[in-house]
Amino acid sequence: MKKTVAVVLALLMVFTLFAGCGGKDDGGDYAGTIKIGVFEPASGDNGAGGKQETLGVQYANYETPTVEINGEVYKVELVTADNESDPSKGITAAEQLASSGVSIVLGTYGSAVAIAAGPTFDSKGIPAIGITCTNPQVTEAANYFRICFLDPFQGTVLANYAYENGMRKAYCLSKMGDDYSVGLVNYFSEAFKKLGGSVVEEQFEQGNSDFAAYVANAKKNGCDVFFSPVSTEAAALIINQADAQKLGMPILASDTWDSNVITGAAKGTGLDIIVTTFYQEGGSPEFDKGIKEWIEGDKTNLENNGGNTELAAVTAMGYDAYYVALEAIKKAGSADPGEILKVLPSVTYEGVCGKVVFKDSGDADRSEAVVKKCNTEEGTWEYLGTQTVQ
Amino acid sequence: MNFFVDNLPYILAGISVGGQYALIAIGYTMVYGILRLINFAHGDMFMMAGLVMVYLAADLPMQIAIPVVIVFTVVLGCMIEKVAYKPLRSAPRMSIMISAIGVSYLLQNAALYLTGGLAKTYPAIPWLAKTVEIFGAHTKMVTIVTPILTLVLVIGLVLLIKFTKIGMAMRAVSRDFETSQLMGIDINRVITVTFIIGSFLAAVGSVLYFTNYTAVLPTSGSMPGLKAFVAAVFGGIGSIPGAVIGAFIIGICENIIKGLGWTTFSNAFTFVLLIIILMVKPTGLFGEKNIDKV
C-alpha cells in the first residue's frame, strides 16, 4: 500500500516535469505567438492591488489579443507568475517568466519586489515595464522602465496639498519592512517640513491588525492630518479604527488607497479621506464602460476586483502598460527582447491615464497627480482636481 | 486625571485585546496541560473561524451565522485532533509538534486559496460594532463587552473543571497522563472535551477580535496565536486564571508601549517578556511546580 502511494506520487512528480514545457497553439491563423509576462502578486500583502492591476492588463489583452509585426498578425499570450509580494519568491517568479520565453514583462505592484527582480531581468536581457511601482530605485536596473510617477514627486504633491489646505502637523504611519510606505513617508515629511509643517512618524509591524493605539497617538499628539500610504489591507483596518475612535482629522494617502477596498470600508463612516492617484473614473468613458462590462461578465474577474465594478487607478495603469508594450513590439518589429529593449526608450503612447514618454532614466515624464476624495455616503471616489509641483 | 484621560484609549484597547488573547490562550493552556503539545494550529483555527464567518454572514442572518461558526470551529478543532494528533499519540513529542506546524501550514494555505490572498472584511455585528463614548474616549461596544464576556466564560469554565466529573478527569489527566489512564479515565474523551472547549472559546474570541479589527487574512491568526501562547506561559501553563491574567497583562502592556512611541517593538516586547519569564520563573505566575517532566 505504502509503496503504491509512493510510486503514484513519484510518477506525478515526473509528469509535472513535462507539464511546464510545450506551449499550446490554438490553431488560429496567426504567424506565431508573442508572450508578455505579467509579474504581479496574487497573494501576500499586495495581493489585492496586484490582482486589480492584472485585471487592467487582462482586459487590454481581451480587447486587443493580437499584434501586427511587418504585416503579419501574431497572437499575444499573457504569462502570469505570482511573486507573492515577497522579494525572494519574486526572483524565482521572474526566472519562471524568463524561462517561459516572454518578450517583455509588465509589473509589479509593490516596489520592493520590482527592485529585487530588476537584476534578474537585466541578466536575462528582458525589458520590464513597471506599472505602479513608484520607488525611485526601481529604474536603477538597466532594463526597468515605468509609466507611473515617482515617490519623491508624489510625496511632495501630498505635502503641498496638505500645507495649502491649512494642515500644519502631520501624523505619518508607515509599515515596517515595506519600502513603499516608508519611502513615501520620508519624502512627504521632508517636503512638509520644508514648507514649515511638523511631523510625527510612527511605524507598525508586519501582520499587525490592532490600530487602536496608532489612531489614539495621532489624536494625543494633536495632529491636523493622518498620513498613511500603506497597503489596502492595513488601510481598511485604519479606517475602521479611525471611525470607532472618531479621529476628527482628514486622512491623506497615496495611490494604493485608490481602491474599492477603501471606499467599501469608508462607506457610512463620515471620514475625510483624500488620495493622490493616476486616474479618475470618467477620464475615458469608453474604457470605463468596456472594462466594467468585462469585469461584470466573469465571476473570477469580479472577485479579483473586490466584488464590484468600481475601478481602481492601478487597473487603468495596467491597461495602459499593455498598450505601451504592444507599441514597443510594433516599433521593434520583432518579438526579440533585445530588439524591444532597444526601441523602448523612444516609445510614446497616449493612454487613458495620460501620455507616456520615457525619460533617460527610464521613468515616465509625469508632472501631475489626480486628487480624489472619498464620498463616504455612496462609497465612491470624487474628483477634486489635479495637483502639481511648482 | 489628565494622565488617565490621555491614556484611556490605550488601556481600553489593551483590555479588549487582552480579553481576546485570553480566550485563545485558554485553548493553548488546556491542550498543553493535557497533551504537552503547543497546538500551533490553534491560532489558525481562530483565523478560520473568522473566515467562515465572513462567508456565512453574506447569506445568513447574524443570529444563525454566529452559532454555525462556533459549531464549525468546534468540529474543525476535533477533526484536527483526530486526524493529526491522535495517530501520533505514542510518537515522540517532536513529531506531534511538527504535525501541529504542518496543520498550521495547511490551514494557512487553504485560507490563502479560498480568499485568493485578499483581505476579507469582517461583517459588522450591529450591536457590537457600535461606537460608544466612555470618559471622552470613543471606542467600539465590543471593547466593553469583551472583558465582561471573558470573565463570565472563564468563571464558567473554572466551575466546570472544579465541580463536574469530566472536569475532575481533566485535572487528573493533566497531573499525570499515565496514571489517570490506569485509573480507568477515558483519555480520548477527555482530550476531545478539551479540544471542544478550546475551539469554542477560540470561536468566541474570533467573533470579538475581528469585530474590533475587521480584516481577515490567512496570516491573521499567527501573531495573536503566538501572543496568546506567550500569555499562557506567562500565567503558568496549565493554569486557566493564569492564562487570563497573562493575556490581559500582555494586551495592556502592548498598547501602552505603542502609546509611548515604541511601536517598532510592540511585538518584540511580547517575546522579551516570554524569555524573561522562562529564565526567571519557568513555571509562570500560577504554574504548578515541576510541570516539565522530561
Next chain:
Amino acid sequence: MNKEISISKKQKTILSLFTCLVFLALVYVGDMLTPPTSSWGMLFTVLEKGSIYALVAVSMNLLNGFTGLFSLGQAGFMLIGGYTYAIFSIPAASRDSVYQYFDGGLIKFSIPEIFSNALGGVLGELGYSLGEFIGMFVPMIMAGLITAGLAFLIGIPVLRLKSDYLAIATLGFAEILRAFFQWKALGPITNGSNILRSFSTYSSPLFPIIISGLCIGFIVLLINSSYGRAFKAIRDDEIAAEAMGVNLFKHKQWSFVISSFFAGIGGALLAMFSSSITTTPFTSNLTYEILLIVVIGGIGSVTGSILGSFLFVACSEWWLRGLDSGAFLGLSFGFMRPGFRKVVFAVVIMIIVLFYSKGIMGTREFSWEGFLTFLKNLPGRLINFFKAFPKRLADFFRTLPAKIAGLPARMKNSLKKLKTNTKHGKEAR
C-alpha cells in the same frame, strides 16, 4: 536475490570525487549552453536555491535531528547572516542611493571592493574581478561568525530550556531580531525597513553549489567525529549521556553555535541569490518551511535533508506552478487557481508527516554500497516487476469486487485497531 556489493575506501573516495566533478562540469557546461530565456533556465535556479536551502536544512538537522534540540530560530539566524553579508559588500559608490534615507549609511566601505582594488592595482583587469571574488568570502565568513557569536549569547539562557519551551523561545528571539533590523534608529547600518541591494553576488550557479557542498561536507565530518557521537548521545538520552561524561551544556552550545554559523552562511547565500535583502521573508514561516524540508528528508539524515530541499524547491517553485495557472499535466479545472499549488503541497506534507514520519531517508545516509547494490539489482527487479505485471493486474481486477464489498468491514477493523493501539500504546512523551 539482493547481492551486496562491497568496495574499498579508496575506491569510494575516487568514485565520490569523480561524481562531484562530473556533476559540477555538467552544471557549468549546461549553464553556459543554456540561453537565458530557455525553459531549462529554471533548472539552474532550482539548483541554486535548492543548494542554499540544503545547507540551511542540514544545519537545522544538526540541531533538531542529531542533537535533539527543537529550535525554531533558523530564520532569525539567516537574517543576521544575510544582512551582515549585504552591509559589508555594497560598493561605496552605490551606498548613497541604497541608503538614500540615511545619508549613505554609517559604513562607507565594501570589503569585496577593497580586495578588488588591492589586487587590481597589481594584476590589472583580471585582478579586479579576482579580488572581488576573493573579497566576497570575507563578509561571508563574517556573516557566519557574527551569527555564531549572537547564537552563543542567545544560547546561554535559552539552551537551559526543555523541548517546546526551547522552540518557542528561539522563535521569539527570531522575531525580536527582525524588529531590531527594522528599527529606524539602526537605519544607518541596516537601512531600516528599506531594501539592501547592489552588493556583490555570484554569477555562476556553481558558486552556491560548491559553497553549500563544502559546508555540508564539514557538517558531515563533524557528525562523524567524537563531537557528533556526543550530540547523538544527548539526543538519545540526556541523562545517560551526562552519566557517560558528556558535558551537556557545552555540547548543546557547540551544536547551537555551529548550526547558526552555517545558517548565517546560508543567509548570506540567499541574499546573493535574491541580489537584495529585506527583513520581510525571514518570518517564522521560513523556519517552518525549512523544518518541513528536514521532516520530508528524514530527521537525522543529511542526505535526506539535501534531497528534501531540492524536491521542495523544485515542487514549490517550478513543477507545481502549473496547478496555479490552471494547466497541469494537460488537466485543467476551475478549481485550479492561484494558491491551489500550496494547498496540494501542504496536503502532501501532512501525508508525509502522518504516514511516512521517517521521511525519504529516515536516519539512513547515502552510501556507495547501497547505491550500487540498488543499481545492480534494479534491472532484475524491473524485469520481475514487468513479468509479473500482467498477472498482478489480472489479479487486481479479479479481486476488486470482493475488495470493494469487504471495504466497510475492513475500515471498521482498522478503526478498532487504531483505537486499541492508541489506548495501549506506550507513552513516550
